[in-house]
Structure formats: C-alpha cells, structure tokens
Amino acid sequence: MTINEIQDLIIEEFAxxxxxxxxxxxxxxxxxxxxxxDERYKTPEYxxxxxxxxxxxxxxxxxxxxxxxxxxDALITRGIVALLVRVFSGRTPAEIVGANIYFIEKIGLRENxxxxxxxxxxxxxxxxxxxxxxxxxxxxxx
Amino acid sequence: xxxxxxxxxxxxxxxxxxxKAHGKPLIxxxxxxxxxxxxxxxxxxxxxxxxxxxNVHRGVHYLSDRxxxxxxxxxxxxxxxxxxxxxxxxxxxxxxTASINAVAFSFGERFVGDGDEILISGMxxxxxxxxxxxxxxxKKAKLKVIPFSDEGVLDLEAYTSLLTERTRIVAVTHVSxxxxxxxxxxxxxxxxxxxxxxxxxxxxxxxxxxxVDVQDLDCDFYVFSGHKVYGPNGIGVLxxxxxxxxxxxxxxxxxxxxxxxxxxxxxxxxxPFKFEAGTTNFTGAIGLASALDYLSALGREAVAExxxxxxxxxxxxxxxxxxxxxxxxxxxxVSVVSFLPGVIHQYDAGMILDKMGIAVRTGTHCAxxxxxRYGISGSIRASIAFYNTEEEIEALVKxxxxxxxxxx
Numbered sequence: 001m002t003i004n005e006i007q008d009l010i011i012e013e014f015a016x017x018x019x020x021x022x023x024x025x026x027x028x029x030x031x032x033x034x035x036x037x038d039e040r041y042k043t044p045e046y047x048x049x050x051x052x053x054x055x056x057x058x059x060x061x062x063x064x065x066x067x068x069x070x071x072x073d074a075l076i077t078r079g080i081v082a083l084l085v086r087v088f089s090g091r092t093p094a095e096i097v098g099a100n101i102y103f104i105e106k107i108g109l110r111e112n113x114x115x116x117x118x119x120x121x122x123x124x125x126x127x128x129x130x131x132x133x134x135x136x137x138x139x140x141x142x
Numbered sequence: 143x144x145x146x147x148x149x150x151x152x153x154x155x156x157x158x159x160x161x162k163a164h165g166k167p168l169i170x171x172x173x174x175x176x177x178x179x180x181x182x183x184x185x186x187x188x189x190x191x192x193x194x195x196x197n198v199h200r201g202v203h204y205l206s207d208r209x210x211x212x213x214x215x216x217x218x219x220x221x222x223x224x225x226x227x228x229x230x231x232x233x234x235x236x237x238x239t240a241s242i243n244a245v246a247f248s249f250g251e252r253f254v255g256d257g258d259e260i261l262i263s264g265m266x267x268x269x270x271x272x273x274x275x276x277x278x279x280x281k282k283a284k285l286k287v288i289p290f291s292d293e294g295v296l297d298l299e300a301y302t303s304l305l306t307e308r309t310r311i312v313a314v315t316h317v318s319x320x321x322x323x324x325x326x327x328x329x330x331x332x333x334x335x336x337x338x339x340x341x342x343x344x345x346x347x348x349x350x351x352x353x354v355d356v357q358d359l360d361c362d363f364y365v366f367s368g369h370k371v372y373g374p375n376g377i378g379v380l381x382x383x384x385x386x387x388x389x390x391x392x393x394x395x396x397x398x399x400x401x402x403x404x405x406x407x408x409x410x411x412x413x414p415f416k417f418e419a420g421t422t423n424f425t426g427a428i429g430l431a432s433a434l435d436y437l438s439a440l441g442r443e444a445v446a447e448x449x450x451x452x453x454x455x456x457x458x459x460x461x462x463x464x465x466x467x468x469x470x471x472x473x474x475x476v477s478v479v480s481f482l483p484g485v486i487h488q489y490d491a492g493m494i495l496d497k498m499g500i501a502v503r504t505g506t507h508c509a510x511x512x513x514x515r516y517g518i519s520g521s522i523r524a525s526i527a528f529y530n531t532e533e534e535i536e537a538l539v540k541x542x543x544x545x546x547x548x549x550x
Contacts, residue, residue: 020164020497025548028490052505053489054519073519074487075549076494119489 003095006087007103014107023108027079034082037071048127050120053077057124059131064092066135068128077119080104080112084121088128093139096132101125143444145528152440152529155180159529166499169534174319174347174478174525175503177372179433186432187374190425198424199398199415213424216431217414223434224364225355226381230413233387234427237378238346239269241365242313244380244417245342246273248390249311256282259308261339263288263296263325264515265318268508270344274313288314290515294321294470301330305337312341316348316364320507320523321470322453322478324348331360340386346370350437350527351476352446356381368426373433377426380417387413394419445528449477452526452535459539463546469521477526480507483542486549488520494545495522500538 001009017023041058048055053074060067068089072078087103088096104113113122145152153159156178161168170178190212196205198213217232226232235241254260260274264287271285278285286309288301296314305312312334317324331341340362348354349366356364363382369375392399392410396419401409410416437445456479460466465484483491492504503523506513513520524538 021548024494024497028549052492052520053487074489076490 003087003091003099007101007106010083010086010103011106020108024076027109028075029079030082031072031075031078034071034078034085035069037069041069042071048120048123050123052119055081055120055124057127059128059135061093061135061138064139066091066093066096066132068131070124072120074119076112077121080109080121081124084125084128091132093132093136096129097136143441143447145444145448146440149529149531153531155182155436156529157181157184163499163501164497169498169500169530169537171524171526171530171534171538172501172503173350173527173530174370174507174523176369176375177350177527178529179372179374180436182436183373183429183432187425187429190428195425197421209424212428213422216424216427219431219434220379220427223354223438224349224379224381225357227357228384231381231384231387233380233382233414233417234422234424235365235378235380235417236376236423237367237369238344238365239273239367239378241363241378241380242269242342242344243273244393245363245365245382245390246277247393248417249340249386250277250281250283251393252390254281254283254310257308258283258310259286259306260284261286261288261301261304261309261312263314264290265294265296265321265323265509265512266313266315267319267344267346268510269346270313270315271511283310284308287511290323292516294318294323294472296323296325296330298326298329298333302333305334305339307337309334309337309339312339313344314341315344315346316354317345317351317476317478318470318509318512319347319478320480320509320512320521321472322475322480323470323472324351324474324476326474327361328359331362335360347476347478351449353442362386368430368433371430371433372436373430374426377423377430379430384413387417392416392419396420398422440528448528449526452528452530452532453477453479455532455535456524456526456538459535460542463539463542465546466542469516469518478523479526480521480523481542482518482521483546486545488522490549491522491542491545494548495538495541498537498541498544500541502538 046056046058056071058069068085070081072081158178194209196209198210217229220232221229286304290296327343334341342363343361345364345366350371365380368377399411399416399419401411469480488504505520
C-alpha cells in the first residue's frame, strides 16, 4: 500500500464514528495497542519534548527501508503516534520526504498537530522527515 | 459578606462566558492563567481609543492633558487598592514578569555582589526563579530555596535558618499558582526585616483573591499583573517602598524617565517616572484601574468568600473520586485545585475535558521545580473565579469522572 492508500484507509476507519467521544476512545485503544518501545532508547537523544506530553522516536534503516518505533507518556498522544508510525514506518526515505500528509485534518485531529499544542506530535512528524532526509542523502552518497 | 450583585447579574458582565466551546457551553476554569474581562473594562478601553488617545506626560495639548490625568488617576486607584502610602510607589510595568525582572536587575545592580545570597521558595513560578538565577550568574551570587511540606506549606523553620548575613533579598510568592497555598507573607517579611533584609512578594496569584494591604504586609516590593485581576494584558504593577525605589538605579533608559540629558551626563526623573521609560501602556493602566474599581464595587471580601465556597465544593467533589490526588492541601488556600486522577496523564484528561467545553490548565504550570518536588510530570489545574457557578463545579467533577471511565 502507498502512503496515500494508508491515509485513505485511516480516514475510512474514522468515518464510522459518530462523535468525538468515539474518535477519542478509538485513539485511546490505538495508543494501548502501540507495540512496546525499547526502554534502552528512552534517552534524551530520542526524546521529543513537548511541554504537554513527551514523545520518543527511534528510527532504524535497513535495506533501503526506514522503520520507526515510538512512544508517548500520554495515551491520546500515543494513539496519534500509532497512526503516524502506521503511515511512515516501513517506507523508503524518498516516500517519506515526498509525502503529503492529509489524514490528520480529515479525521478531525488537526488541533493535535498545531504548534500551540506542544504535545510533541508536530515535532515528531518533522523529526520523521528529517531522519528520512538524512537517510536519503546517505543513500545518494554511498 | 454579600456581593453587590447576584451571580445572575455578574455573568452578563463577562460576555465571553456565554461562548460555546466545541458546541458545549464554555466552563472557564483557567482563571489562574488569565481572567476574563468585564464589559466595564472593555468599554473603558474602547472609549479611550475613540475619545482620549494621545501620549501621556508629553504634550501641552488638550488630549494629552486629559489622558495624563486619567493615567495618574489610574495610579491612584492602584495605590488605594493595595493601600500603598504614596502614588510615587506605584510603577506601571508590562506585568509581573517585567516587574520581577526590573527588581532583580536594579536591586541586584545596587546591592548584590560576589558570594551574596538570594532566597526564594520551592513553590515559585518560573518568573520568580529565572530572573534571580540570571542575577546570581551576573554577580556570582547564590540562589537558596525554602522547602515546603507535602501539603504545600512553607517550612518556616528552614526559612529562618536560611536567612544569613549574606542574604540580600527574599523573593516569595504570595499565593502558589499550582498549590493555591496562601503563604504567611507578613511573618516572612517580619522575620527578614529582623535581619534588615528586604522582601519581594510575587502577587500574581494573590491580588485577585482578597484584600492586599502592602503597608500591613510591610513588604518592600509587591508585584502583579493586570490580566490576572480582570484587567487587560500587557500591564502590571511594581509596588516598591519609596526609599528603596529611590536608592536603586533605573533598569531601562529612554524618554520620560529623565530629568536632564546631555551627552556627558543624564539625571533621572523622580519616582515613579524614573522606572517608566518610553511610552507606557497607559490604556492598559486605565483599563486595569477600571477592573480594580469593578472588584471594589463588587466587594473584595465577598468575592473571596464566594471563591472559598466554590473551592470547598470543588475540593469535596474531587476528593470523593477514588484514586484522585489533590496537590496542595494547605489550610490557607485560594480557589485553585491541582490534581491528577490516578495514573491518567494530565494531557489526556485535559483533552477530554476540553471536548466537554471545560477549560482547565494542564502541564507544569511554569513551575517545574515544584513538579519535581512531587515527582510528577505535570498536573491538571482548575482555577476558580467568583463568576464561576456551582453548576460549573459540578460539571468539572462529572467531567473528571467521565475521563476516568474513558481511560479505565
């Protein structure tokens, strides 16, 4: 599936919810289902500090594919982290760098990625792109 | 004590309170961050811009005279509100933070040197920590901290023992913005004065919850912000005893703060103008005075009493919730309740409450050392004003119960 196909799928999943409460309950479930994060990487190096909640993001790069694992101390943030990992993990650097992310807005979670929220999510998305850019230039120069 | 108006009459004075948030009636419980403004304040400011706008203290012309008069009348209103002994002791600033920075700089320049000590408390807002740290760095002085108990009460014995011959100033908050504790400022000042040490009181969370009498407290500096006392933002007050204000240098140079300027030497204007360089926020000052008038007309003791009743209701309702912990249980508190519902993260809870139309603050509340003291990454803070209703408090308690259900 392409990044856009996954985004469309997520939009479809969220379309079945009647109100905000159900959307957030689903996010909370997603947060709970996020695979455990390796405690060894819960270090300042992988920490994305927001003043409301914290996000840890760990990248690995193998065979031209970037894998992200991530974690947050807040459950709703973790739910959105799970969605971002679902969209961005297992992709090539070029796919990530060229991605146009529209699902967040379509599922009514835009406020969560506003710069004023300071929950670490916006910085996390930027960080994912930065890692992709770094791996991309590494690819091109090797 | 009875409010001069009923709550049904008060609510329409604050038009923003009828806002809808996410389609639900707004329940505004973030008054510790900023308070809403009554129509009286809004209309004074609008009227000023429409009819009486000119620069203060500068002109011989009609408008400048009118606005200068009103600016000075606003100073008199502030003086009376905190019972300062003279108008020259009231300096208008941009807010609490600006006031503390001004004192930290000016007082520091004059009185603080290598090896000296500054004493603050463990429950300070960053605004009453960082300016002193900056001063300490500049002057190679040392910052010392008064500890407090789990209930949120300052350890006065420790305080006394922390006062040394090197202590140059004590800077403590009147009321903790997180815990709601009302500190025994009068005793703290008396103790410091026994050693000849001046005291700055951060009144950002104190001024709006009752009577503040700076002569009775005998503090040397008292600072607060307009926007936390139902006035506009961008305006604040630095009260200082005239002797001290006269003795310390100005921290900003510019127009209006000078008597005589030549390229060789400048002499400074008298108090309070010495500390008001440049065009001041005169509109804000007049707006602030109108907010103080509003509170006085309502009855400040009655306002405090109503807030205490709402606080008791919130404390009782929240305490009933299993697993919920309230941070700050000092016997003397203002209407601020910080809490965490079990292991639920404050951001999660705040997000869900927001969806219900309930505005609370979540996070560290600009008091990271305090959070560290309790070993938490943040809390939820409901801060209550007299215009809040019993029903809103009930809605908060119900909302928190719903949050717990969702995250169970």
